Amino acid sequence: MAVPRERLDPGTLEIHADPSGYASILTPDALDFLAQLHRRFESTRQRLLQARRVRQAGYDAGALPDFRADTVAIRESDWRVAPIPAALQDRRVEITGPVERKMIINALNSGAKVFMADFEDSSAPTFTNQLDGQLNLRDAVNGTIELTTAEGKHYRVNANPAVLVVRPRGWHLHDKHFSVDGEAMAGALVDFGLFVFHNARALQARDRGPYFYLPKLEAMEEAALWDEAMAMAEAELNLPTGCMKATVLIETLPAAFQMHEILHALRGRIVGLNCGRWDYIFSYLKTLRGHRDRLLPERGQVLMTVPFLKAYSELLIQTCHRRGAFAMGGMAAQIPIKGDDTANEAALAKVRSDKLREVQAGHDGTWVAHPALVPVAQQIFDQYMPTPNQLDVLRTDVQVSREQLLATPNGTISRIGFDNNVEVCLRYTAAWLGGLGCVPIHHLMEDAATAEIARAQLWQWLHHAGIPAGGAPTGGALEFPDHAPIDFALFDHALAAHAHRLRDSDVPGADRVDAAAALLSALTHADQLGDFLTLPAYDQLG
Template identity: 80%
Template sequence: MAVPQERLQPIQAQIHADTTGYEDILTPDALAFLARLHDAAEARRQQLLRARHERQARYDAGCLPNFRSDTRAIREGDWRVAPIPDALRDRRVEITGPVERKMIINALNSGAKVFMADFEDSSAPSFRNQLDGQINLRDAVAGTIEYTSPEGKRYRLAEQTAVLVVRPRGWHLPERHVTVNGQIMAGALVDFGLFAYHNAHLLHAMQRGPYFYLPKLEAMEEAALWDEVMALAEAELDLPAGCMKATVLIETLPAVFQMHEILHALRHRVVGLNCGRWDYIFSYLKTLRGHRDRLLPERGQVQMTVPFLKAYSELLIQTCHRRGAFAMGGMAAQIPIKGDEAANEAAMAKVRADKLREVTAGHDGTWVAHPALVPVAKAIFDEHMPTPNQLDRLREDVCVSRDQLLAPCAGSISREGFDNNVEVALRYTAAWLDGLGCVPIHHLMEDAATAEIARAQLWQWLHHGGVEFTDHAPIDFALFDQVLAKHTHRLRESTHPGADKADAAADLLSALTHDDQLADFLTLPAYEQL
């Protein structure tokens, strides 16, 4: 539906790419709508990104994150979020994945309650990928999406499908192909704006949204900016105030100290918080990168049962339920192992144990990355959560301190763990540069978050002196260079995704790892090569 012309500024967003085939998405009115969002939000977005860097500089100088003194009244106040729409009252299993056509159909048909269509960590944001995703989601909302595989198999939507929730990119990511008055637009606003412009009215008519997942927030002010953007979009599109609903991923260490504040900033439209566990581990590493006493052991040992992650999960549940919001659990990254029944059963046992931990702790739902895991997770939640959610479980027994949220976990670093980090970071980066943002590696579905953990751990182990393997051999750059060369050669000679990008990925990973400063995000320098 076109936006009323009298509401729009005459300026349009400018596209710096071939738009052939995307004329129905990049219409003049849609581009004017993007420009309006940009003009309203860009100055504040830049200010908030500068505030991130200022906070990180304080952490690098020795400070530690903490609860805010200036927002105590919000944390201690008696308030609740707006009522949750019927379509989102039961979210016991959510499936996530990129905005690829076949994936969208399979996910919507998977039996999950919600499908999070991801423009962010499981997508490589080439302009073509992002615009194809917009077309795919438009067709999915309309119910007309179909796909025929090269082998001739046809895919179409079932009669009943999951509720669609869209995750745009985080505030920090640019979309260099779209400018307004010479300024590069935020990828977040391009993703959000195009989806809302083309689909919000139909979704609202169906009482299915539009609904969004908001990633990578670090502070209540960043949540408040999203609230302002959504309110503006509702006004521009003649939609009822508050009809756009949001779930916020708590996937940064600074954000865990502001969960009440984030809910309050979005209280008229927020429906829950989510334990974005993998990004949260990465953020712990990044935020505390200068603190030698906060090193973590190898990735496989950093499970949700370790003290700082258990505290994070339980505090999220308590915070959400006190405010009438959902507390969503984290991602199960396992994928089925074909041809090895014993190995597959072991992997599924890990999924069941993880989901049992979540549901008994009080989470209202959970995430999976593969359709085959939907019935596995659903069976656990059905058995232990016969009601649509657990909002009545207030977890008043939980008392989490700052020190508990920052406590490092015990563990070790094996040569195998070091080797795996190099391989995962390299293979994922190569696939990402080749246009894939969701990559199966050793029976786990790796996305940008898990690759970030791998490369951040490598940086920390190498830049803090005296870090050793379990056999007391030192971890040094000579070994890193040797292992990286080995995996680069293997990838180059393989049929894995991104094999032809092996050398470019290795050069990028080497530069980031050798650099004296840990880069904030792998995807920012990689985006320049995409």
């Protein structure tokens, strides 16, 4: 029996957008459920966000992340997570993408074991994008999702589709379109609440979930909040306790020091951890933004083979397998290069090399961003992982210290690399303001995470490594091979040049280039690196 509760008073949940067309999603009972989630968890969410700010202030003042002294017993004691459902025992290749209708159908048909439907970094959270996504996923769960394009091409889901896993927004994002008692709702609870209200029973009846990917966590307490939210939803919706399962993305530097603790906080429902490599690099930059001696080179040189990323990924494998959870590898962002076989093969070779590294290290699966990469990744994992997973690979050889997780790699910064960061961040931000969260740029599928790396590096280089031509960097073991002057004159010129070129182009978001340039300029000139690009950008999003 669901927990009894009174119907909300009229007007306590307000929708600040036109709800026309979404009556089947925004039902009175669904809105009532959202309001209950908000009232139960919003004060805790705000307290945890304040704890983030306090920790970051400490890092800005010179402190460094470390393993927690108060949770030694969790790290050193023997315990394991709950048994993993049969539907998630083999996750060797997972495909990710936004909750757009064609993408959902193609991803479910891609041959991947899992499709992560993303309300977060690959979606721009307009009201229509998020609500259309809910409609699309409901139809996918019900087996009725189809699409006929204007050109007459018909899409439908084939037999044996990928297992659906949903990624809601992170705890840090609010949703300006929903408020309860005058407070904006957490985007995470809007996405999660509407999805489980309409789909949890159907998925649970088929032993297919509901399953989730949880993003941007920084501490075990934030994982515990998700556990409480899922427990409440199970009780409200008359579902078996623990049927909602979660995989957590370890994509923040603070979370890398709390992997045992995050698994423990969710031990009754967690399935594994994922190396969210792009956001992790961004988090390294953001967390250590006050440390002039911890600069990163161009993002193309910050590969998973550099010491701090290798240490992070191997520690994740060891931690997960010790606890009986899966250790998922990271994203291959390459997309097919049409019309240039040589360049396309070079791109695929990078994917193969990356996936070979992952499977040989002990990962249980990996991510790709494009259906064409599914067979490429699967061939590598099939060859080197004939079993459904590698939980028996315990990696007892791995010994990772705080210093290894924080080690800054050597590398270079060139004018070409600097200019590429300006272009990628400008183009992505313009597309995002235009409603697109997943944008192909230079044969890579860029999302908010990669744009954040570009933005954070620009800020870091300009504020901490600004040098005259021929000078020496102020921190880190970096080299400037073309003796490029890294200064605001260079940035302002590059930003203006790219804005002028893109303004009348056919790239996504061309009509938002000026707004994107103004935002990027303000964020880059600011005295402190902003926490997230998407927070100030959200104010300009429809």
